[in-house]
Amino acid sequence: MKKIIAFLFVLQISIGFSQSIEKQNIKVLYVGYSPDKPMPENIESTGVSGAMSPERFKKEYGKRWPAFKELLETYFTKVTTVDPRDYNEGISKQHDVTIFDEAPTPIKERVIHKDPKTGEFLSMEPAKYVSDDFDSAAIFIGHTSSVIGSSLGSKLDWYCLCLDRHAHHIKTEHEIFGEPFKTSITLKSRPTPEGVLKAFDGGYVAKNIQMWEINTEGYLDGNGFRVGMVARGWGFEDSPNAEIISGGVSSKQKTAVALGRHGNFFLWGFAGDPKYMTEEAKTVFANAVVYINKHKNDKLIARKYNERIATKEYIDEMIFYTTKSSYDSYVNFLKEFNANNETKRKEFAAKKNKGESLTKMEEMLLNSKPQNIPDRVGYLKKNIGRNSWASITGLDTLAIRKYLNENRDYFFSEPAGFYDLKVDEDIKSLGIANTDIKVLDKAISLLENNVETDKAYRILLRYTLESFKTAKDWRAWFNKNKDNMFFTETGGYVWLINNANANPNI
Incomplete structure (x- = not known):
């Protein structure tokens, strides 16, 4: 009897909580694949699948749409859904916030410029998915941030499609974690990602850090899950209307941006749809919709058209590469990488010998060769030698550090510079x-x-x-x-x- 009473009490609290949600008067547009339309072609393209395995994509096709619709209708008064193949930005103008879970059909295709005589690559104009004057508040989920934002000069760029399911280095005081929909975020100690520890700025990061679970599954679980996106953190906040809210578990350093805002655009880098979001994450996502709506009139005052422009943090990274600890860490990484790949190659070879079919990725790994492990001179050539100033310093580590530190104030990058400072x-x-x-x-x-x-x-x-x-x-x-x-x-x-x-x- 006591158990029944307790159950009813918990149920009453649960029902009371769901009924207490006061919907925000915000018109939300969700752009994602409709279950009523045919599956898009070329599902192996990252721009289509977000790096989800073809098998998983087929299995889950059409399920993200109703999951997002249900979540959004819990918190907002009007929710519209549209397939990206039917989208035009005039629809966004009829709504307060647009959520891009997939990229719409380009309004202008990518253009590659080559030297007419040599055929050498000169520059590239990215494909354009919305006009330059797109001024609606928008949330980019995962890979759509760079696909759509690149031609606009958004700082929500494509640093790495390698974001898993946990957030870290979180600005927990940010309003998306508390309003208007009340919630709390549960932080738990977890092993610090190797990408953070081995980065140039990871030397003082503890072996375990506080993390927040956003998705209940991630691509690192190995089941073909959709992969999230992180943007470059270098110089992200060097202009108004730009803020980093959180990093996340990826192969990159702690400053890589998993949650952030640039102007009227918000990056929700984590790829899981609401079926895989924790209850806390669902509420924070709803708060993010409200938050970006407040910033719908913000502009991209400083536009980033060159994703690979080197900021001055790059100086510290180059200095890091001159250290023996950096080289030793790289060697250990390659040894572990080769050992793991050899184990997988044997597994896939056995699978093939049994007459079982391999995926394209398994076939590629089966035929791959071990990574060469360079000596320290080769390591310096790889990381330092490609810089224009290396002709001045050579590969003398002391000379490199002296040159970089003495000239820190005077370095700049050409507008089209490719990770190079002068x-x-x-x-x-x-x-x-x-x-x-x-x-x-x-x-x-x-x-x-x-x-x-x-x-x-x-x-x-x-x-x-x-x-x-x-x-x-x-x-x-x-x-x-x-x-x-x-x-x-x-x-x-x-x-x-x-x-x-x-x-x-x-």
Whole structure:
């Protein structure tokens, strides 16, 4: 009898809680594959499946849609669902928040530019899925963040499609963890991911850290689950309207972004649909919808068009590669990797000998060769030698550290730079860092005094988006905006004005 009473009491509390949810008056649009439409072609494409195995994709096709619809209808007054093949951004304009679980049909295909004579790759224009002036609040789930956001200059870029199911380094004070829908997040100590411990900034991270479970299954469980996305954390918050909320278990360092916001876009990097979300995660996801709706008028003031631009954290990574501990860690990783692959190769070979069919991934691994383990010189060549400044330092580890530390203030990246930094000899001669607004003031003073004017113009054109012809115009612009300017590395190593009308063409 006591057990029955206790059960009824718990049931009453549960029912009371579900009835106490006050729906938010927010119109939500969910973009995902409809169970009523045929399965898309090329399901082995990551852009379609989010790296879910073809077998798992077929099994789960059409199930994400009703799961998200049910969750959203629990918290919001109006929920609309649309298949990405039927989507156009005019539908988003009729709603407050759009949730992209899949990418819509491109409105402009990718363009690759090659040298007409040599055929050498020059540059690429990513495919465009929404227009440049898309101004609706949106949530990107997993891989859609970069697929859709790349052409817009979003910082929610494709660092790694390798996010599993737990969050760490969480800003638990952030409002998505508490309002408007009340919840708490349960943190438990778990082994720190190897990607965090072995990264250049992982030396002081404990062997176990507090984590929050978001999905009850992840791709690391080995069952073909959909894979989540992390964005690059380097310089992510170097401009207004950008914030990191949480990292997550991936192969990358602790600063990789699993939950974050850039302007009117929110990254929910974790890939599981509500069937696999914990109850806490469901509530936080609903709070994220409310939160991004508050920021629907925020703009991408600093746009990141080059995903592989090197910020100054890159200097610390290069210094890390010069250490013996970095090399030893890399060797141990390759030995473990080769040993694990050899075990799998034997397993797949036995499977094939029995006449069983192998997946494409299993076939590839069966035919793969062990990774070569370089000596330390080879390791330095691989990680240091590709930098343009390596011709100055050579592979002398002490010379590398000295050069990088002495020139830290003067490094910059070309707009299309591929993980490479260069020393700006112009500002080095002035002894002023490019991150110090005094560098612009000094360059304008040189123009005003008719001293080293060529250098002054190079500095001003390199670190701003302006192209004034006279010292008077430069000074008027600077005096008007200097108190409202910020320096962005991810946005192209330029000083920008903190307002929504800033020129986005970085």
